[in-house]
């Protein structure tokens with residue numbers, strides 16, 4: 001399975017964010033996308049998902065042109081957004097939210113009856129504690145909710161996952177556990193994940209894209225996590241900590 005970003009050029013308002021981007025994301029495996037705030041990580045994901053149309057260039061999924069066509073990705077790509085546009089006053093429980101996404105993301109939503117096993121499997125894989133399954137989503141903590149949204153992306157068992165900063169808002173122990181979950185998912189799926197701390201998922205990572213708008217470097221971790229490249233992309237917001245790269249998280 002692969003996603004090909006072919007000579008892609010994306011503008012947001014009048015600002016050019018991505019320019020002449022040529023990358024092949026190939027799986028199964030874990031690919032990290034890192035870069036400072038405003039670098040274009042979310043913009044790249046929205047472009048791959050067909051939710052933003054590039055001014056120029058194409059997105060190919062296993063050879064099919066899916067540029068600007070989100071409907072072609074149903075059942076093939078699971079997406080966990082960085083922020084969630086959900087009215088938290090809606091009375092959904094965790095189970096209902098994940099179950100309803102199973103129907104939404106299915107190719108055949110009308111004939112699909114509730115699939116209890118798929119919902120349960122997604123909740124377990126995403127590490128959502130069973131005691132939370134029948135609680136209202138509005139009653140969860142930010143980190144607990146984050147896992148529910150990972151379950152939502154997993155529920156149709158798509159071969160490709162795009163996760164936009166899944167480890168943000170999770171406590172340190174939870175981050176390690178969730179990084180392990182994501183790592184094990186990448187044994188069978190193409191998992192593309194953005195992050196501000198590449199070290200947590202490093203041992204599972206096959207390739208890293210270091211991005212800062214029109215500048216990018218794509219390669220194996222040892223090729224791209226070098227002082228020269230990090231200086232070029234981040235300026236001074238990073239340091240090597242006992243051979244680990246620590247990138248400062250400036251999120252507010």
Ligand SMILES: Nc1ncnc2c1ncn2[C@@H]1O[C@H](COP(=O)(O)OP(=O)(O)OP(=O)(O)O)[C@@H](O)[C@H]1O
Nearest residue numbers: 012013017035036037038039040041042043044082
């Ligand atoms: N909805 C929008 N309308 C116009 N411009 C936008 C919009 N969202 C983001 N941008 C701009 O596009 C550029 C890239 O933003 P993007 O959200 O892709 O960065 P990012 O790498 O995901 O950053 P972060 O680490 O903060 O999530 C930024 O200059 C940002 O201001």
Ligand SMILES: [Mg+2]
Nearest residue numbers: 041042082164
């Ligand atoms: Mg982002």
